[in-house]
Amino acid sequence: MIQLPPTRTASFALAALALAACVEAQSPNAAKRSLPHESAVVGTSVPPDSQFARFLSLAIATRAPRVGKFSDVYECRDSEALKDVRWLADYRILSVHTTGDSAVATAQVTTVARQHDGATGWVADAGIRVDTARWRMRNVAAGATKRWKVCGDAMEHFGVFMLGRTVRWAPAGSSAATAKAAVDSIRRARGLALAR
Amino acid sequence: MNMRRLPVRILALVGVIALGPVMSSCADAPLTTPPMVRPLAPDTGARKMVVLDNCDTTTWYDGSTKTECDVHDYPDPPPGSGPVVTQPTDPKGGPVITGAPPGMEDDIGGGSDEVHCDVTSFGAGAGYQLLPTPGPILPPHGPFVSDAITDDLCNAVDGCSREVSAGESAALLSYAQNDGDWIYTQGGRQGGSEPPVNIAARYGDCTDFTWNATIKALGSAWPHAYAQKLSTSNFHSLSDIMLEGRGYRRIGAADARPGDIVVRAGHAGVYVGPSYDGKVWGWANNGLPATPDAGNQDYLTGRYNFANRNGYAPEFFRPLVRIPCPTE
DSSP states (O other): OOOOOOOOHHHHHHHHHHHHHHHHHHSTTOSSSOOOOOOOOOSSOOOHHHHHHHHHHHTBTTSOOOTTTTTTTEEOOOGGGTTEEEEEEEEEEEEEEEETTEEEEEEEEEEEEEEEEETTEEEEEEEEEEEEEEEEEEEEEETTEEEEEEESSOTTSOBOSOOOSSEEEESTTOOHHHHHHHHHHHHHHTTOOOOO | OOTTOOOOOOBOOBOOOTTOOOOSSSOOOOOOSSOOOOOOSOOOSOOOOEEEEEEEEEEOTTSOEEEEEEEEEOOOOOTTTOOEEOOOOOTTSOOOEEOOOTTOOOOOSOOTTOOOOOOOOOSTTSOOOOOOSSSOOOOOBTTBOOOOOOHHHHHHTOOSEEEOOHHHHHHHHHHHHTSOOOEEOOTTTTSSOOOOOBGGGTEEOHHHHHHHHHHHHHGGGSOOOGGGOOOHHHHHHSOHHHHHHTTEEEEOGGGOOTTSEEEETTEEEEEEEEOTTSOEEEEEOOEEOOBTTBOOEEOOSEEEEOSOBTTBOOEEEEEEEEOOOTTO
């Protein structure tokens, strides 16, 4: 297991709030159609920073979409959060602070577009930028053991999943293809493998 | 005349209701045969030209259509030239106003100066009249006459709609709570595979549910077709005037009452009331749309806590029903 930084009161409170929020997000309608079952897990628990890295890696915008792609690393999916999406190109994990079965993970993220659900549908604004963002994580039951998973959107209120059947791009000339080309360009420039 | 005014970023929501009633809180007699002109305000000459492009028209289950276009601002026309309004020529079926001078820039992308316009047409080929917001109504031009009303014009003839009564609110909530279970779907809007929206069969998302409850409970007094249904983004982003044009008034949390529409971030429901322990209960069609990376998730239609969470606070909206305008 990794050696985690000392716990701080603030992060504890934040994590507790995060846990409460995640629990609430799942609670209101649990009976009819329950959330998908966790896949069976064999072996030891994966450290939270590794799970966080897997989550961010899977979220790189050039990865092929696949239903269930995030199921081992992500939960607390929330319809309320479907408002703002960033197209991720690269990331650098800065810290993962754990408190019991909760954690707050921080990463520096390089994104190539910001997509928001506007009054007339999804609109994406192309532009490369670097931000620091935090995600809540929970160590949840997964079969016979537990598994750390990212819980919901970034605390800065954006997600990193592809959304939208139709997305309008700005400025003129930009598109999903040019955004993905920007992802590849960034990764090449940084000596990283292309993400597919 | 400023012939080279900088393009203004305009993002427009254009509702085109073919042969439909006027979709405005301002009472306007349903039109049956074009042309029909009803000037609501004097033409002060402060008109504004815009161009629509990239129009996408969606036909909804009830036969109404909704057209979304990019709206571009462009330099004022020469004095006396008036706008040039053509028949619909957009290959996707949307209205097109031609005459944009060269150099018009596509500058869509948001901004603080967003303007929302409604275009209402009556019958194929009847022509269109685009009204600026704010601004005076444009007089009809050439053979293309229509009756179109913007919400700020409705505001000028205030008194043609009112908030629902407490009894009507209670009826709305009662309808929602007795509407049965809905199947949550956005019809693939988020890029995933899921069932199509079918209001009659109770297939839809949270705002489909609230729209249906509102129109079923209020009937023709709330004349807003499905094409004008507000998404959660619309609830958050539309101005008060535009909201009222679409049949809702923003209500402060302290004034909210059961039967209002409650919206928090990307979820909406019919407000049930507060609990003693700080919850803000709504009755909602709960679920998650399918995306390219995740399947559709359908939860029970029922109680949902809309209390503050993750930095998002609930907002409340009260339906407005139509009454005769004082000017009519």
